[in-house]
Amino acid sequence: DIQMTQSPSTLSASVGDRVTITCRASQSINNWLTWYQQKPGEAPKLLIYKASSLESGVPSRFSGSGSGTEFTLTITGLQPDDFATYYCQQYNEFPLTFGGGTKVEIK
């Protein structure tokens, strides 16, 4: 099974900050990497697919990059609505696996 390791698990930041979350896969996943945002009591929401493609309607302050086994999600200019938990997920092969999540908290 492909293991997905996210870091950090918690991140404290202020409005306006640039935030970077890292996701590492235990083997190459051919860029089949998705990022989701989840707020308390809500279902996850798709942000970025195929490592770097922005989902329609998602603000451009979100961006994804990386290839092979290392990927990043960057939020440039953190907004109050962005305080949430972020998950990466690989869809290169079954079983599908998620990272453990990164909670972005208000500093």
Add this chain to the structure above:
Amino acid sequence: EVQLVDSGGGLVQPGGSLRLSCAASGFTFSRSMMAWVRQAPGKGLEWVSSISESGGTRYHADSVKGRFAISRDNSENTLYLQMDGLRAEDTAIYYCAKTEARFRTFDFWGQGTLVTVSS
């Protein structure tokens, strides 16, 4: 507008059974792979099962293999998850999710239904 409405959750004793449903609308259900993803209280996301467009191919996580079965009724635009032999560790919110096959991603999610396994 794509809508996925999850239902069927509840309180069940260990060893019991439940069947979850996901009613889909707003897209061509029979042309979409579908999946179930769960989230234990205070924990992260865990993929459970996926099913092909026709229902002919099914995948299950090792943690539920032999106990859970995913299925679909394309005439009713409904996804199912039959859960047997439930354990305390199956306690979670269960979400159905539509798969965007070209980009291999879950592009729409249901609101979730809570399954609690406890005596």
